[in-house]
Amino acid sequence: QVQLVESGGGLVQAGGSLRLSCAASGRTFSSYHMGWFRQAPGKEREFVGAISWSGGSTYYADSVKGRFTISRDNAKNTAHLQMNSLKPEDTAVYYCAAGGRGAIRTVVSGYNLWGQGTQVTVSS
DSSP states (O other): OOEEEEEOOEEEETTOOEEEEEEEESTTGGGSEEEEEEEOTTSOOEEEEEEOTTSOOEEEOTTTTTTEEEEEETTTTEEEEEEOSOOGGGOEEEEEEEEOSSSOOOSGGGOOEEOOOEEEEEEO
């Protein structure tokens, strides 16, 4: 089973960039689609983006399209979320998640393995 640990969060000014990483333990990382979600205080967890198990396909929420990029390195068991042109409304706890092969899901229930989350705060 894969265990996930996020890192790279922090405080950044609006317009800045951050790169989140998701390190996975276990030998089956490449078997999973990887998703990124975020949850702001008082709000539900929402889909940010996802990448297929092979890295060949990516999907993004409209709110981050053109600003965020997801990548993965199956040889290093890592996934990344590059966030550019950050806005105050991007402030949230960000989670990486692993879901099985098949159709990539954009909902929380589509993923059964989750990291602990990393805080991203964007100041105006």
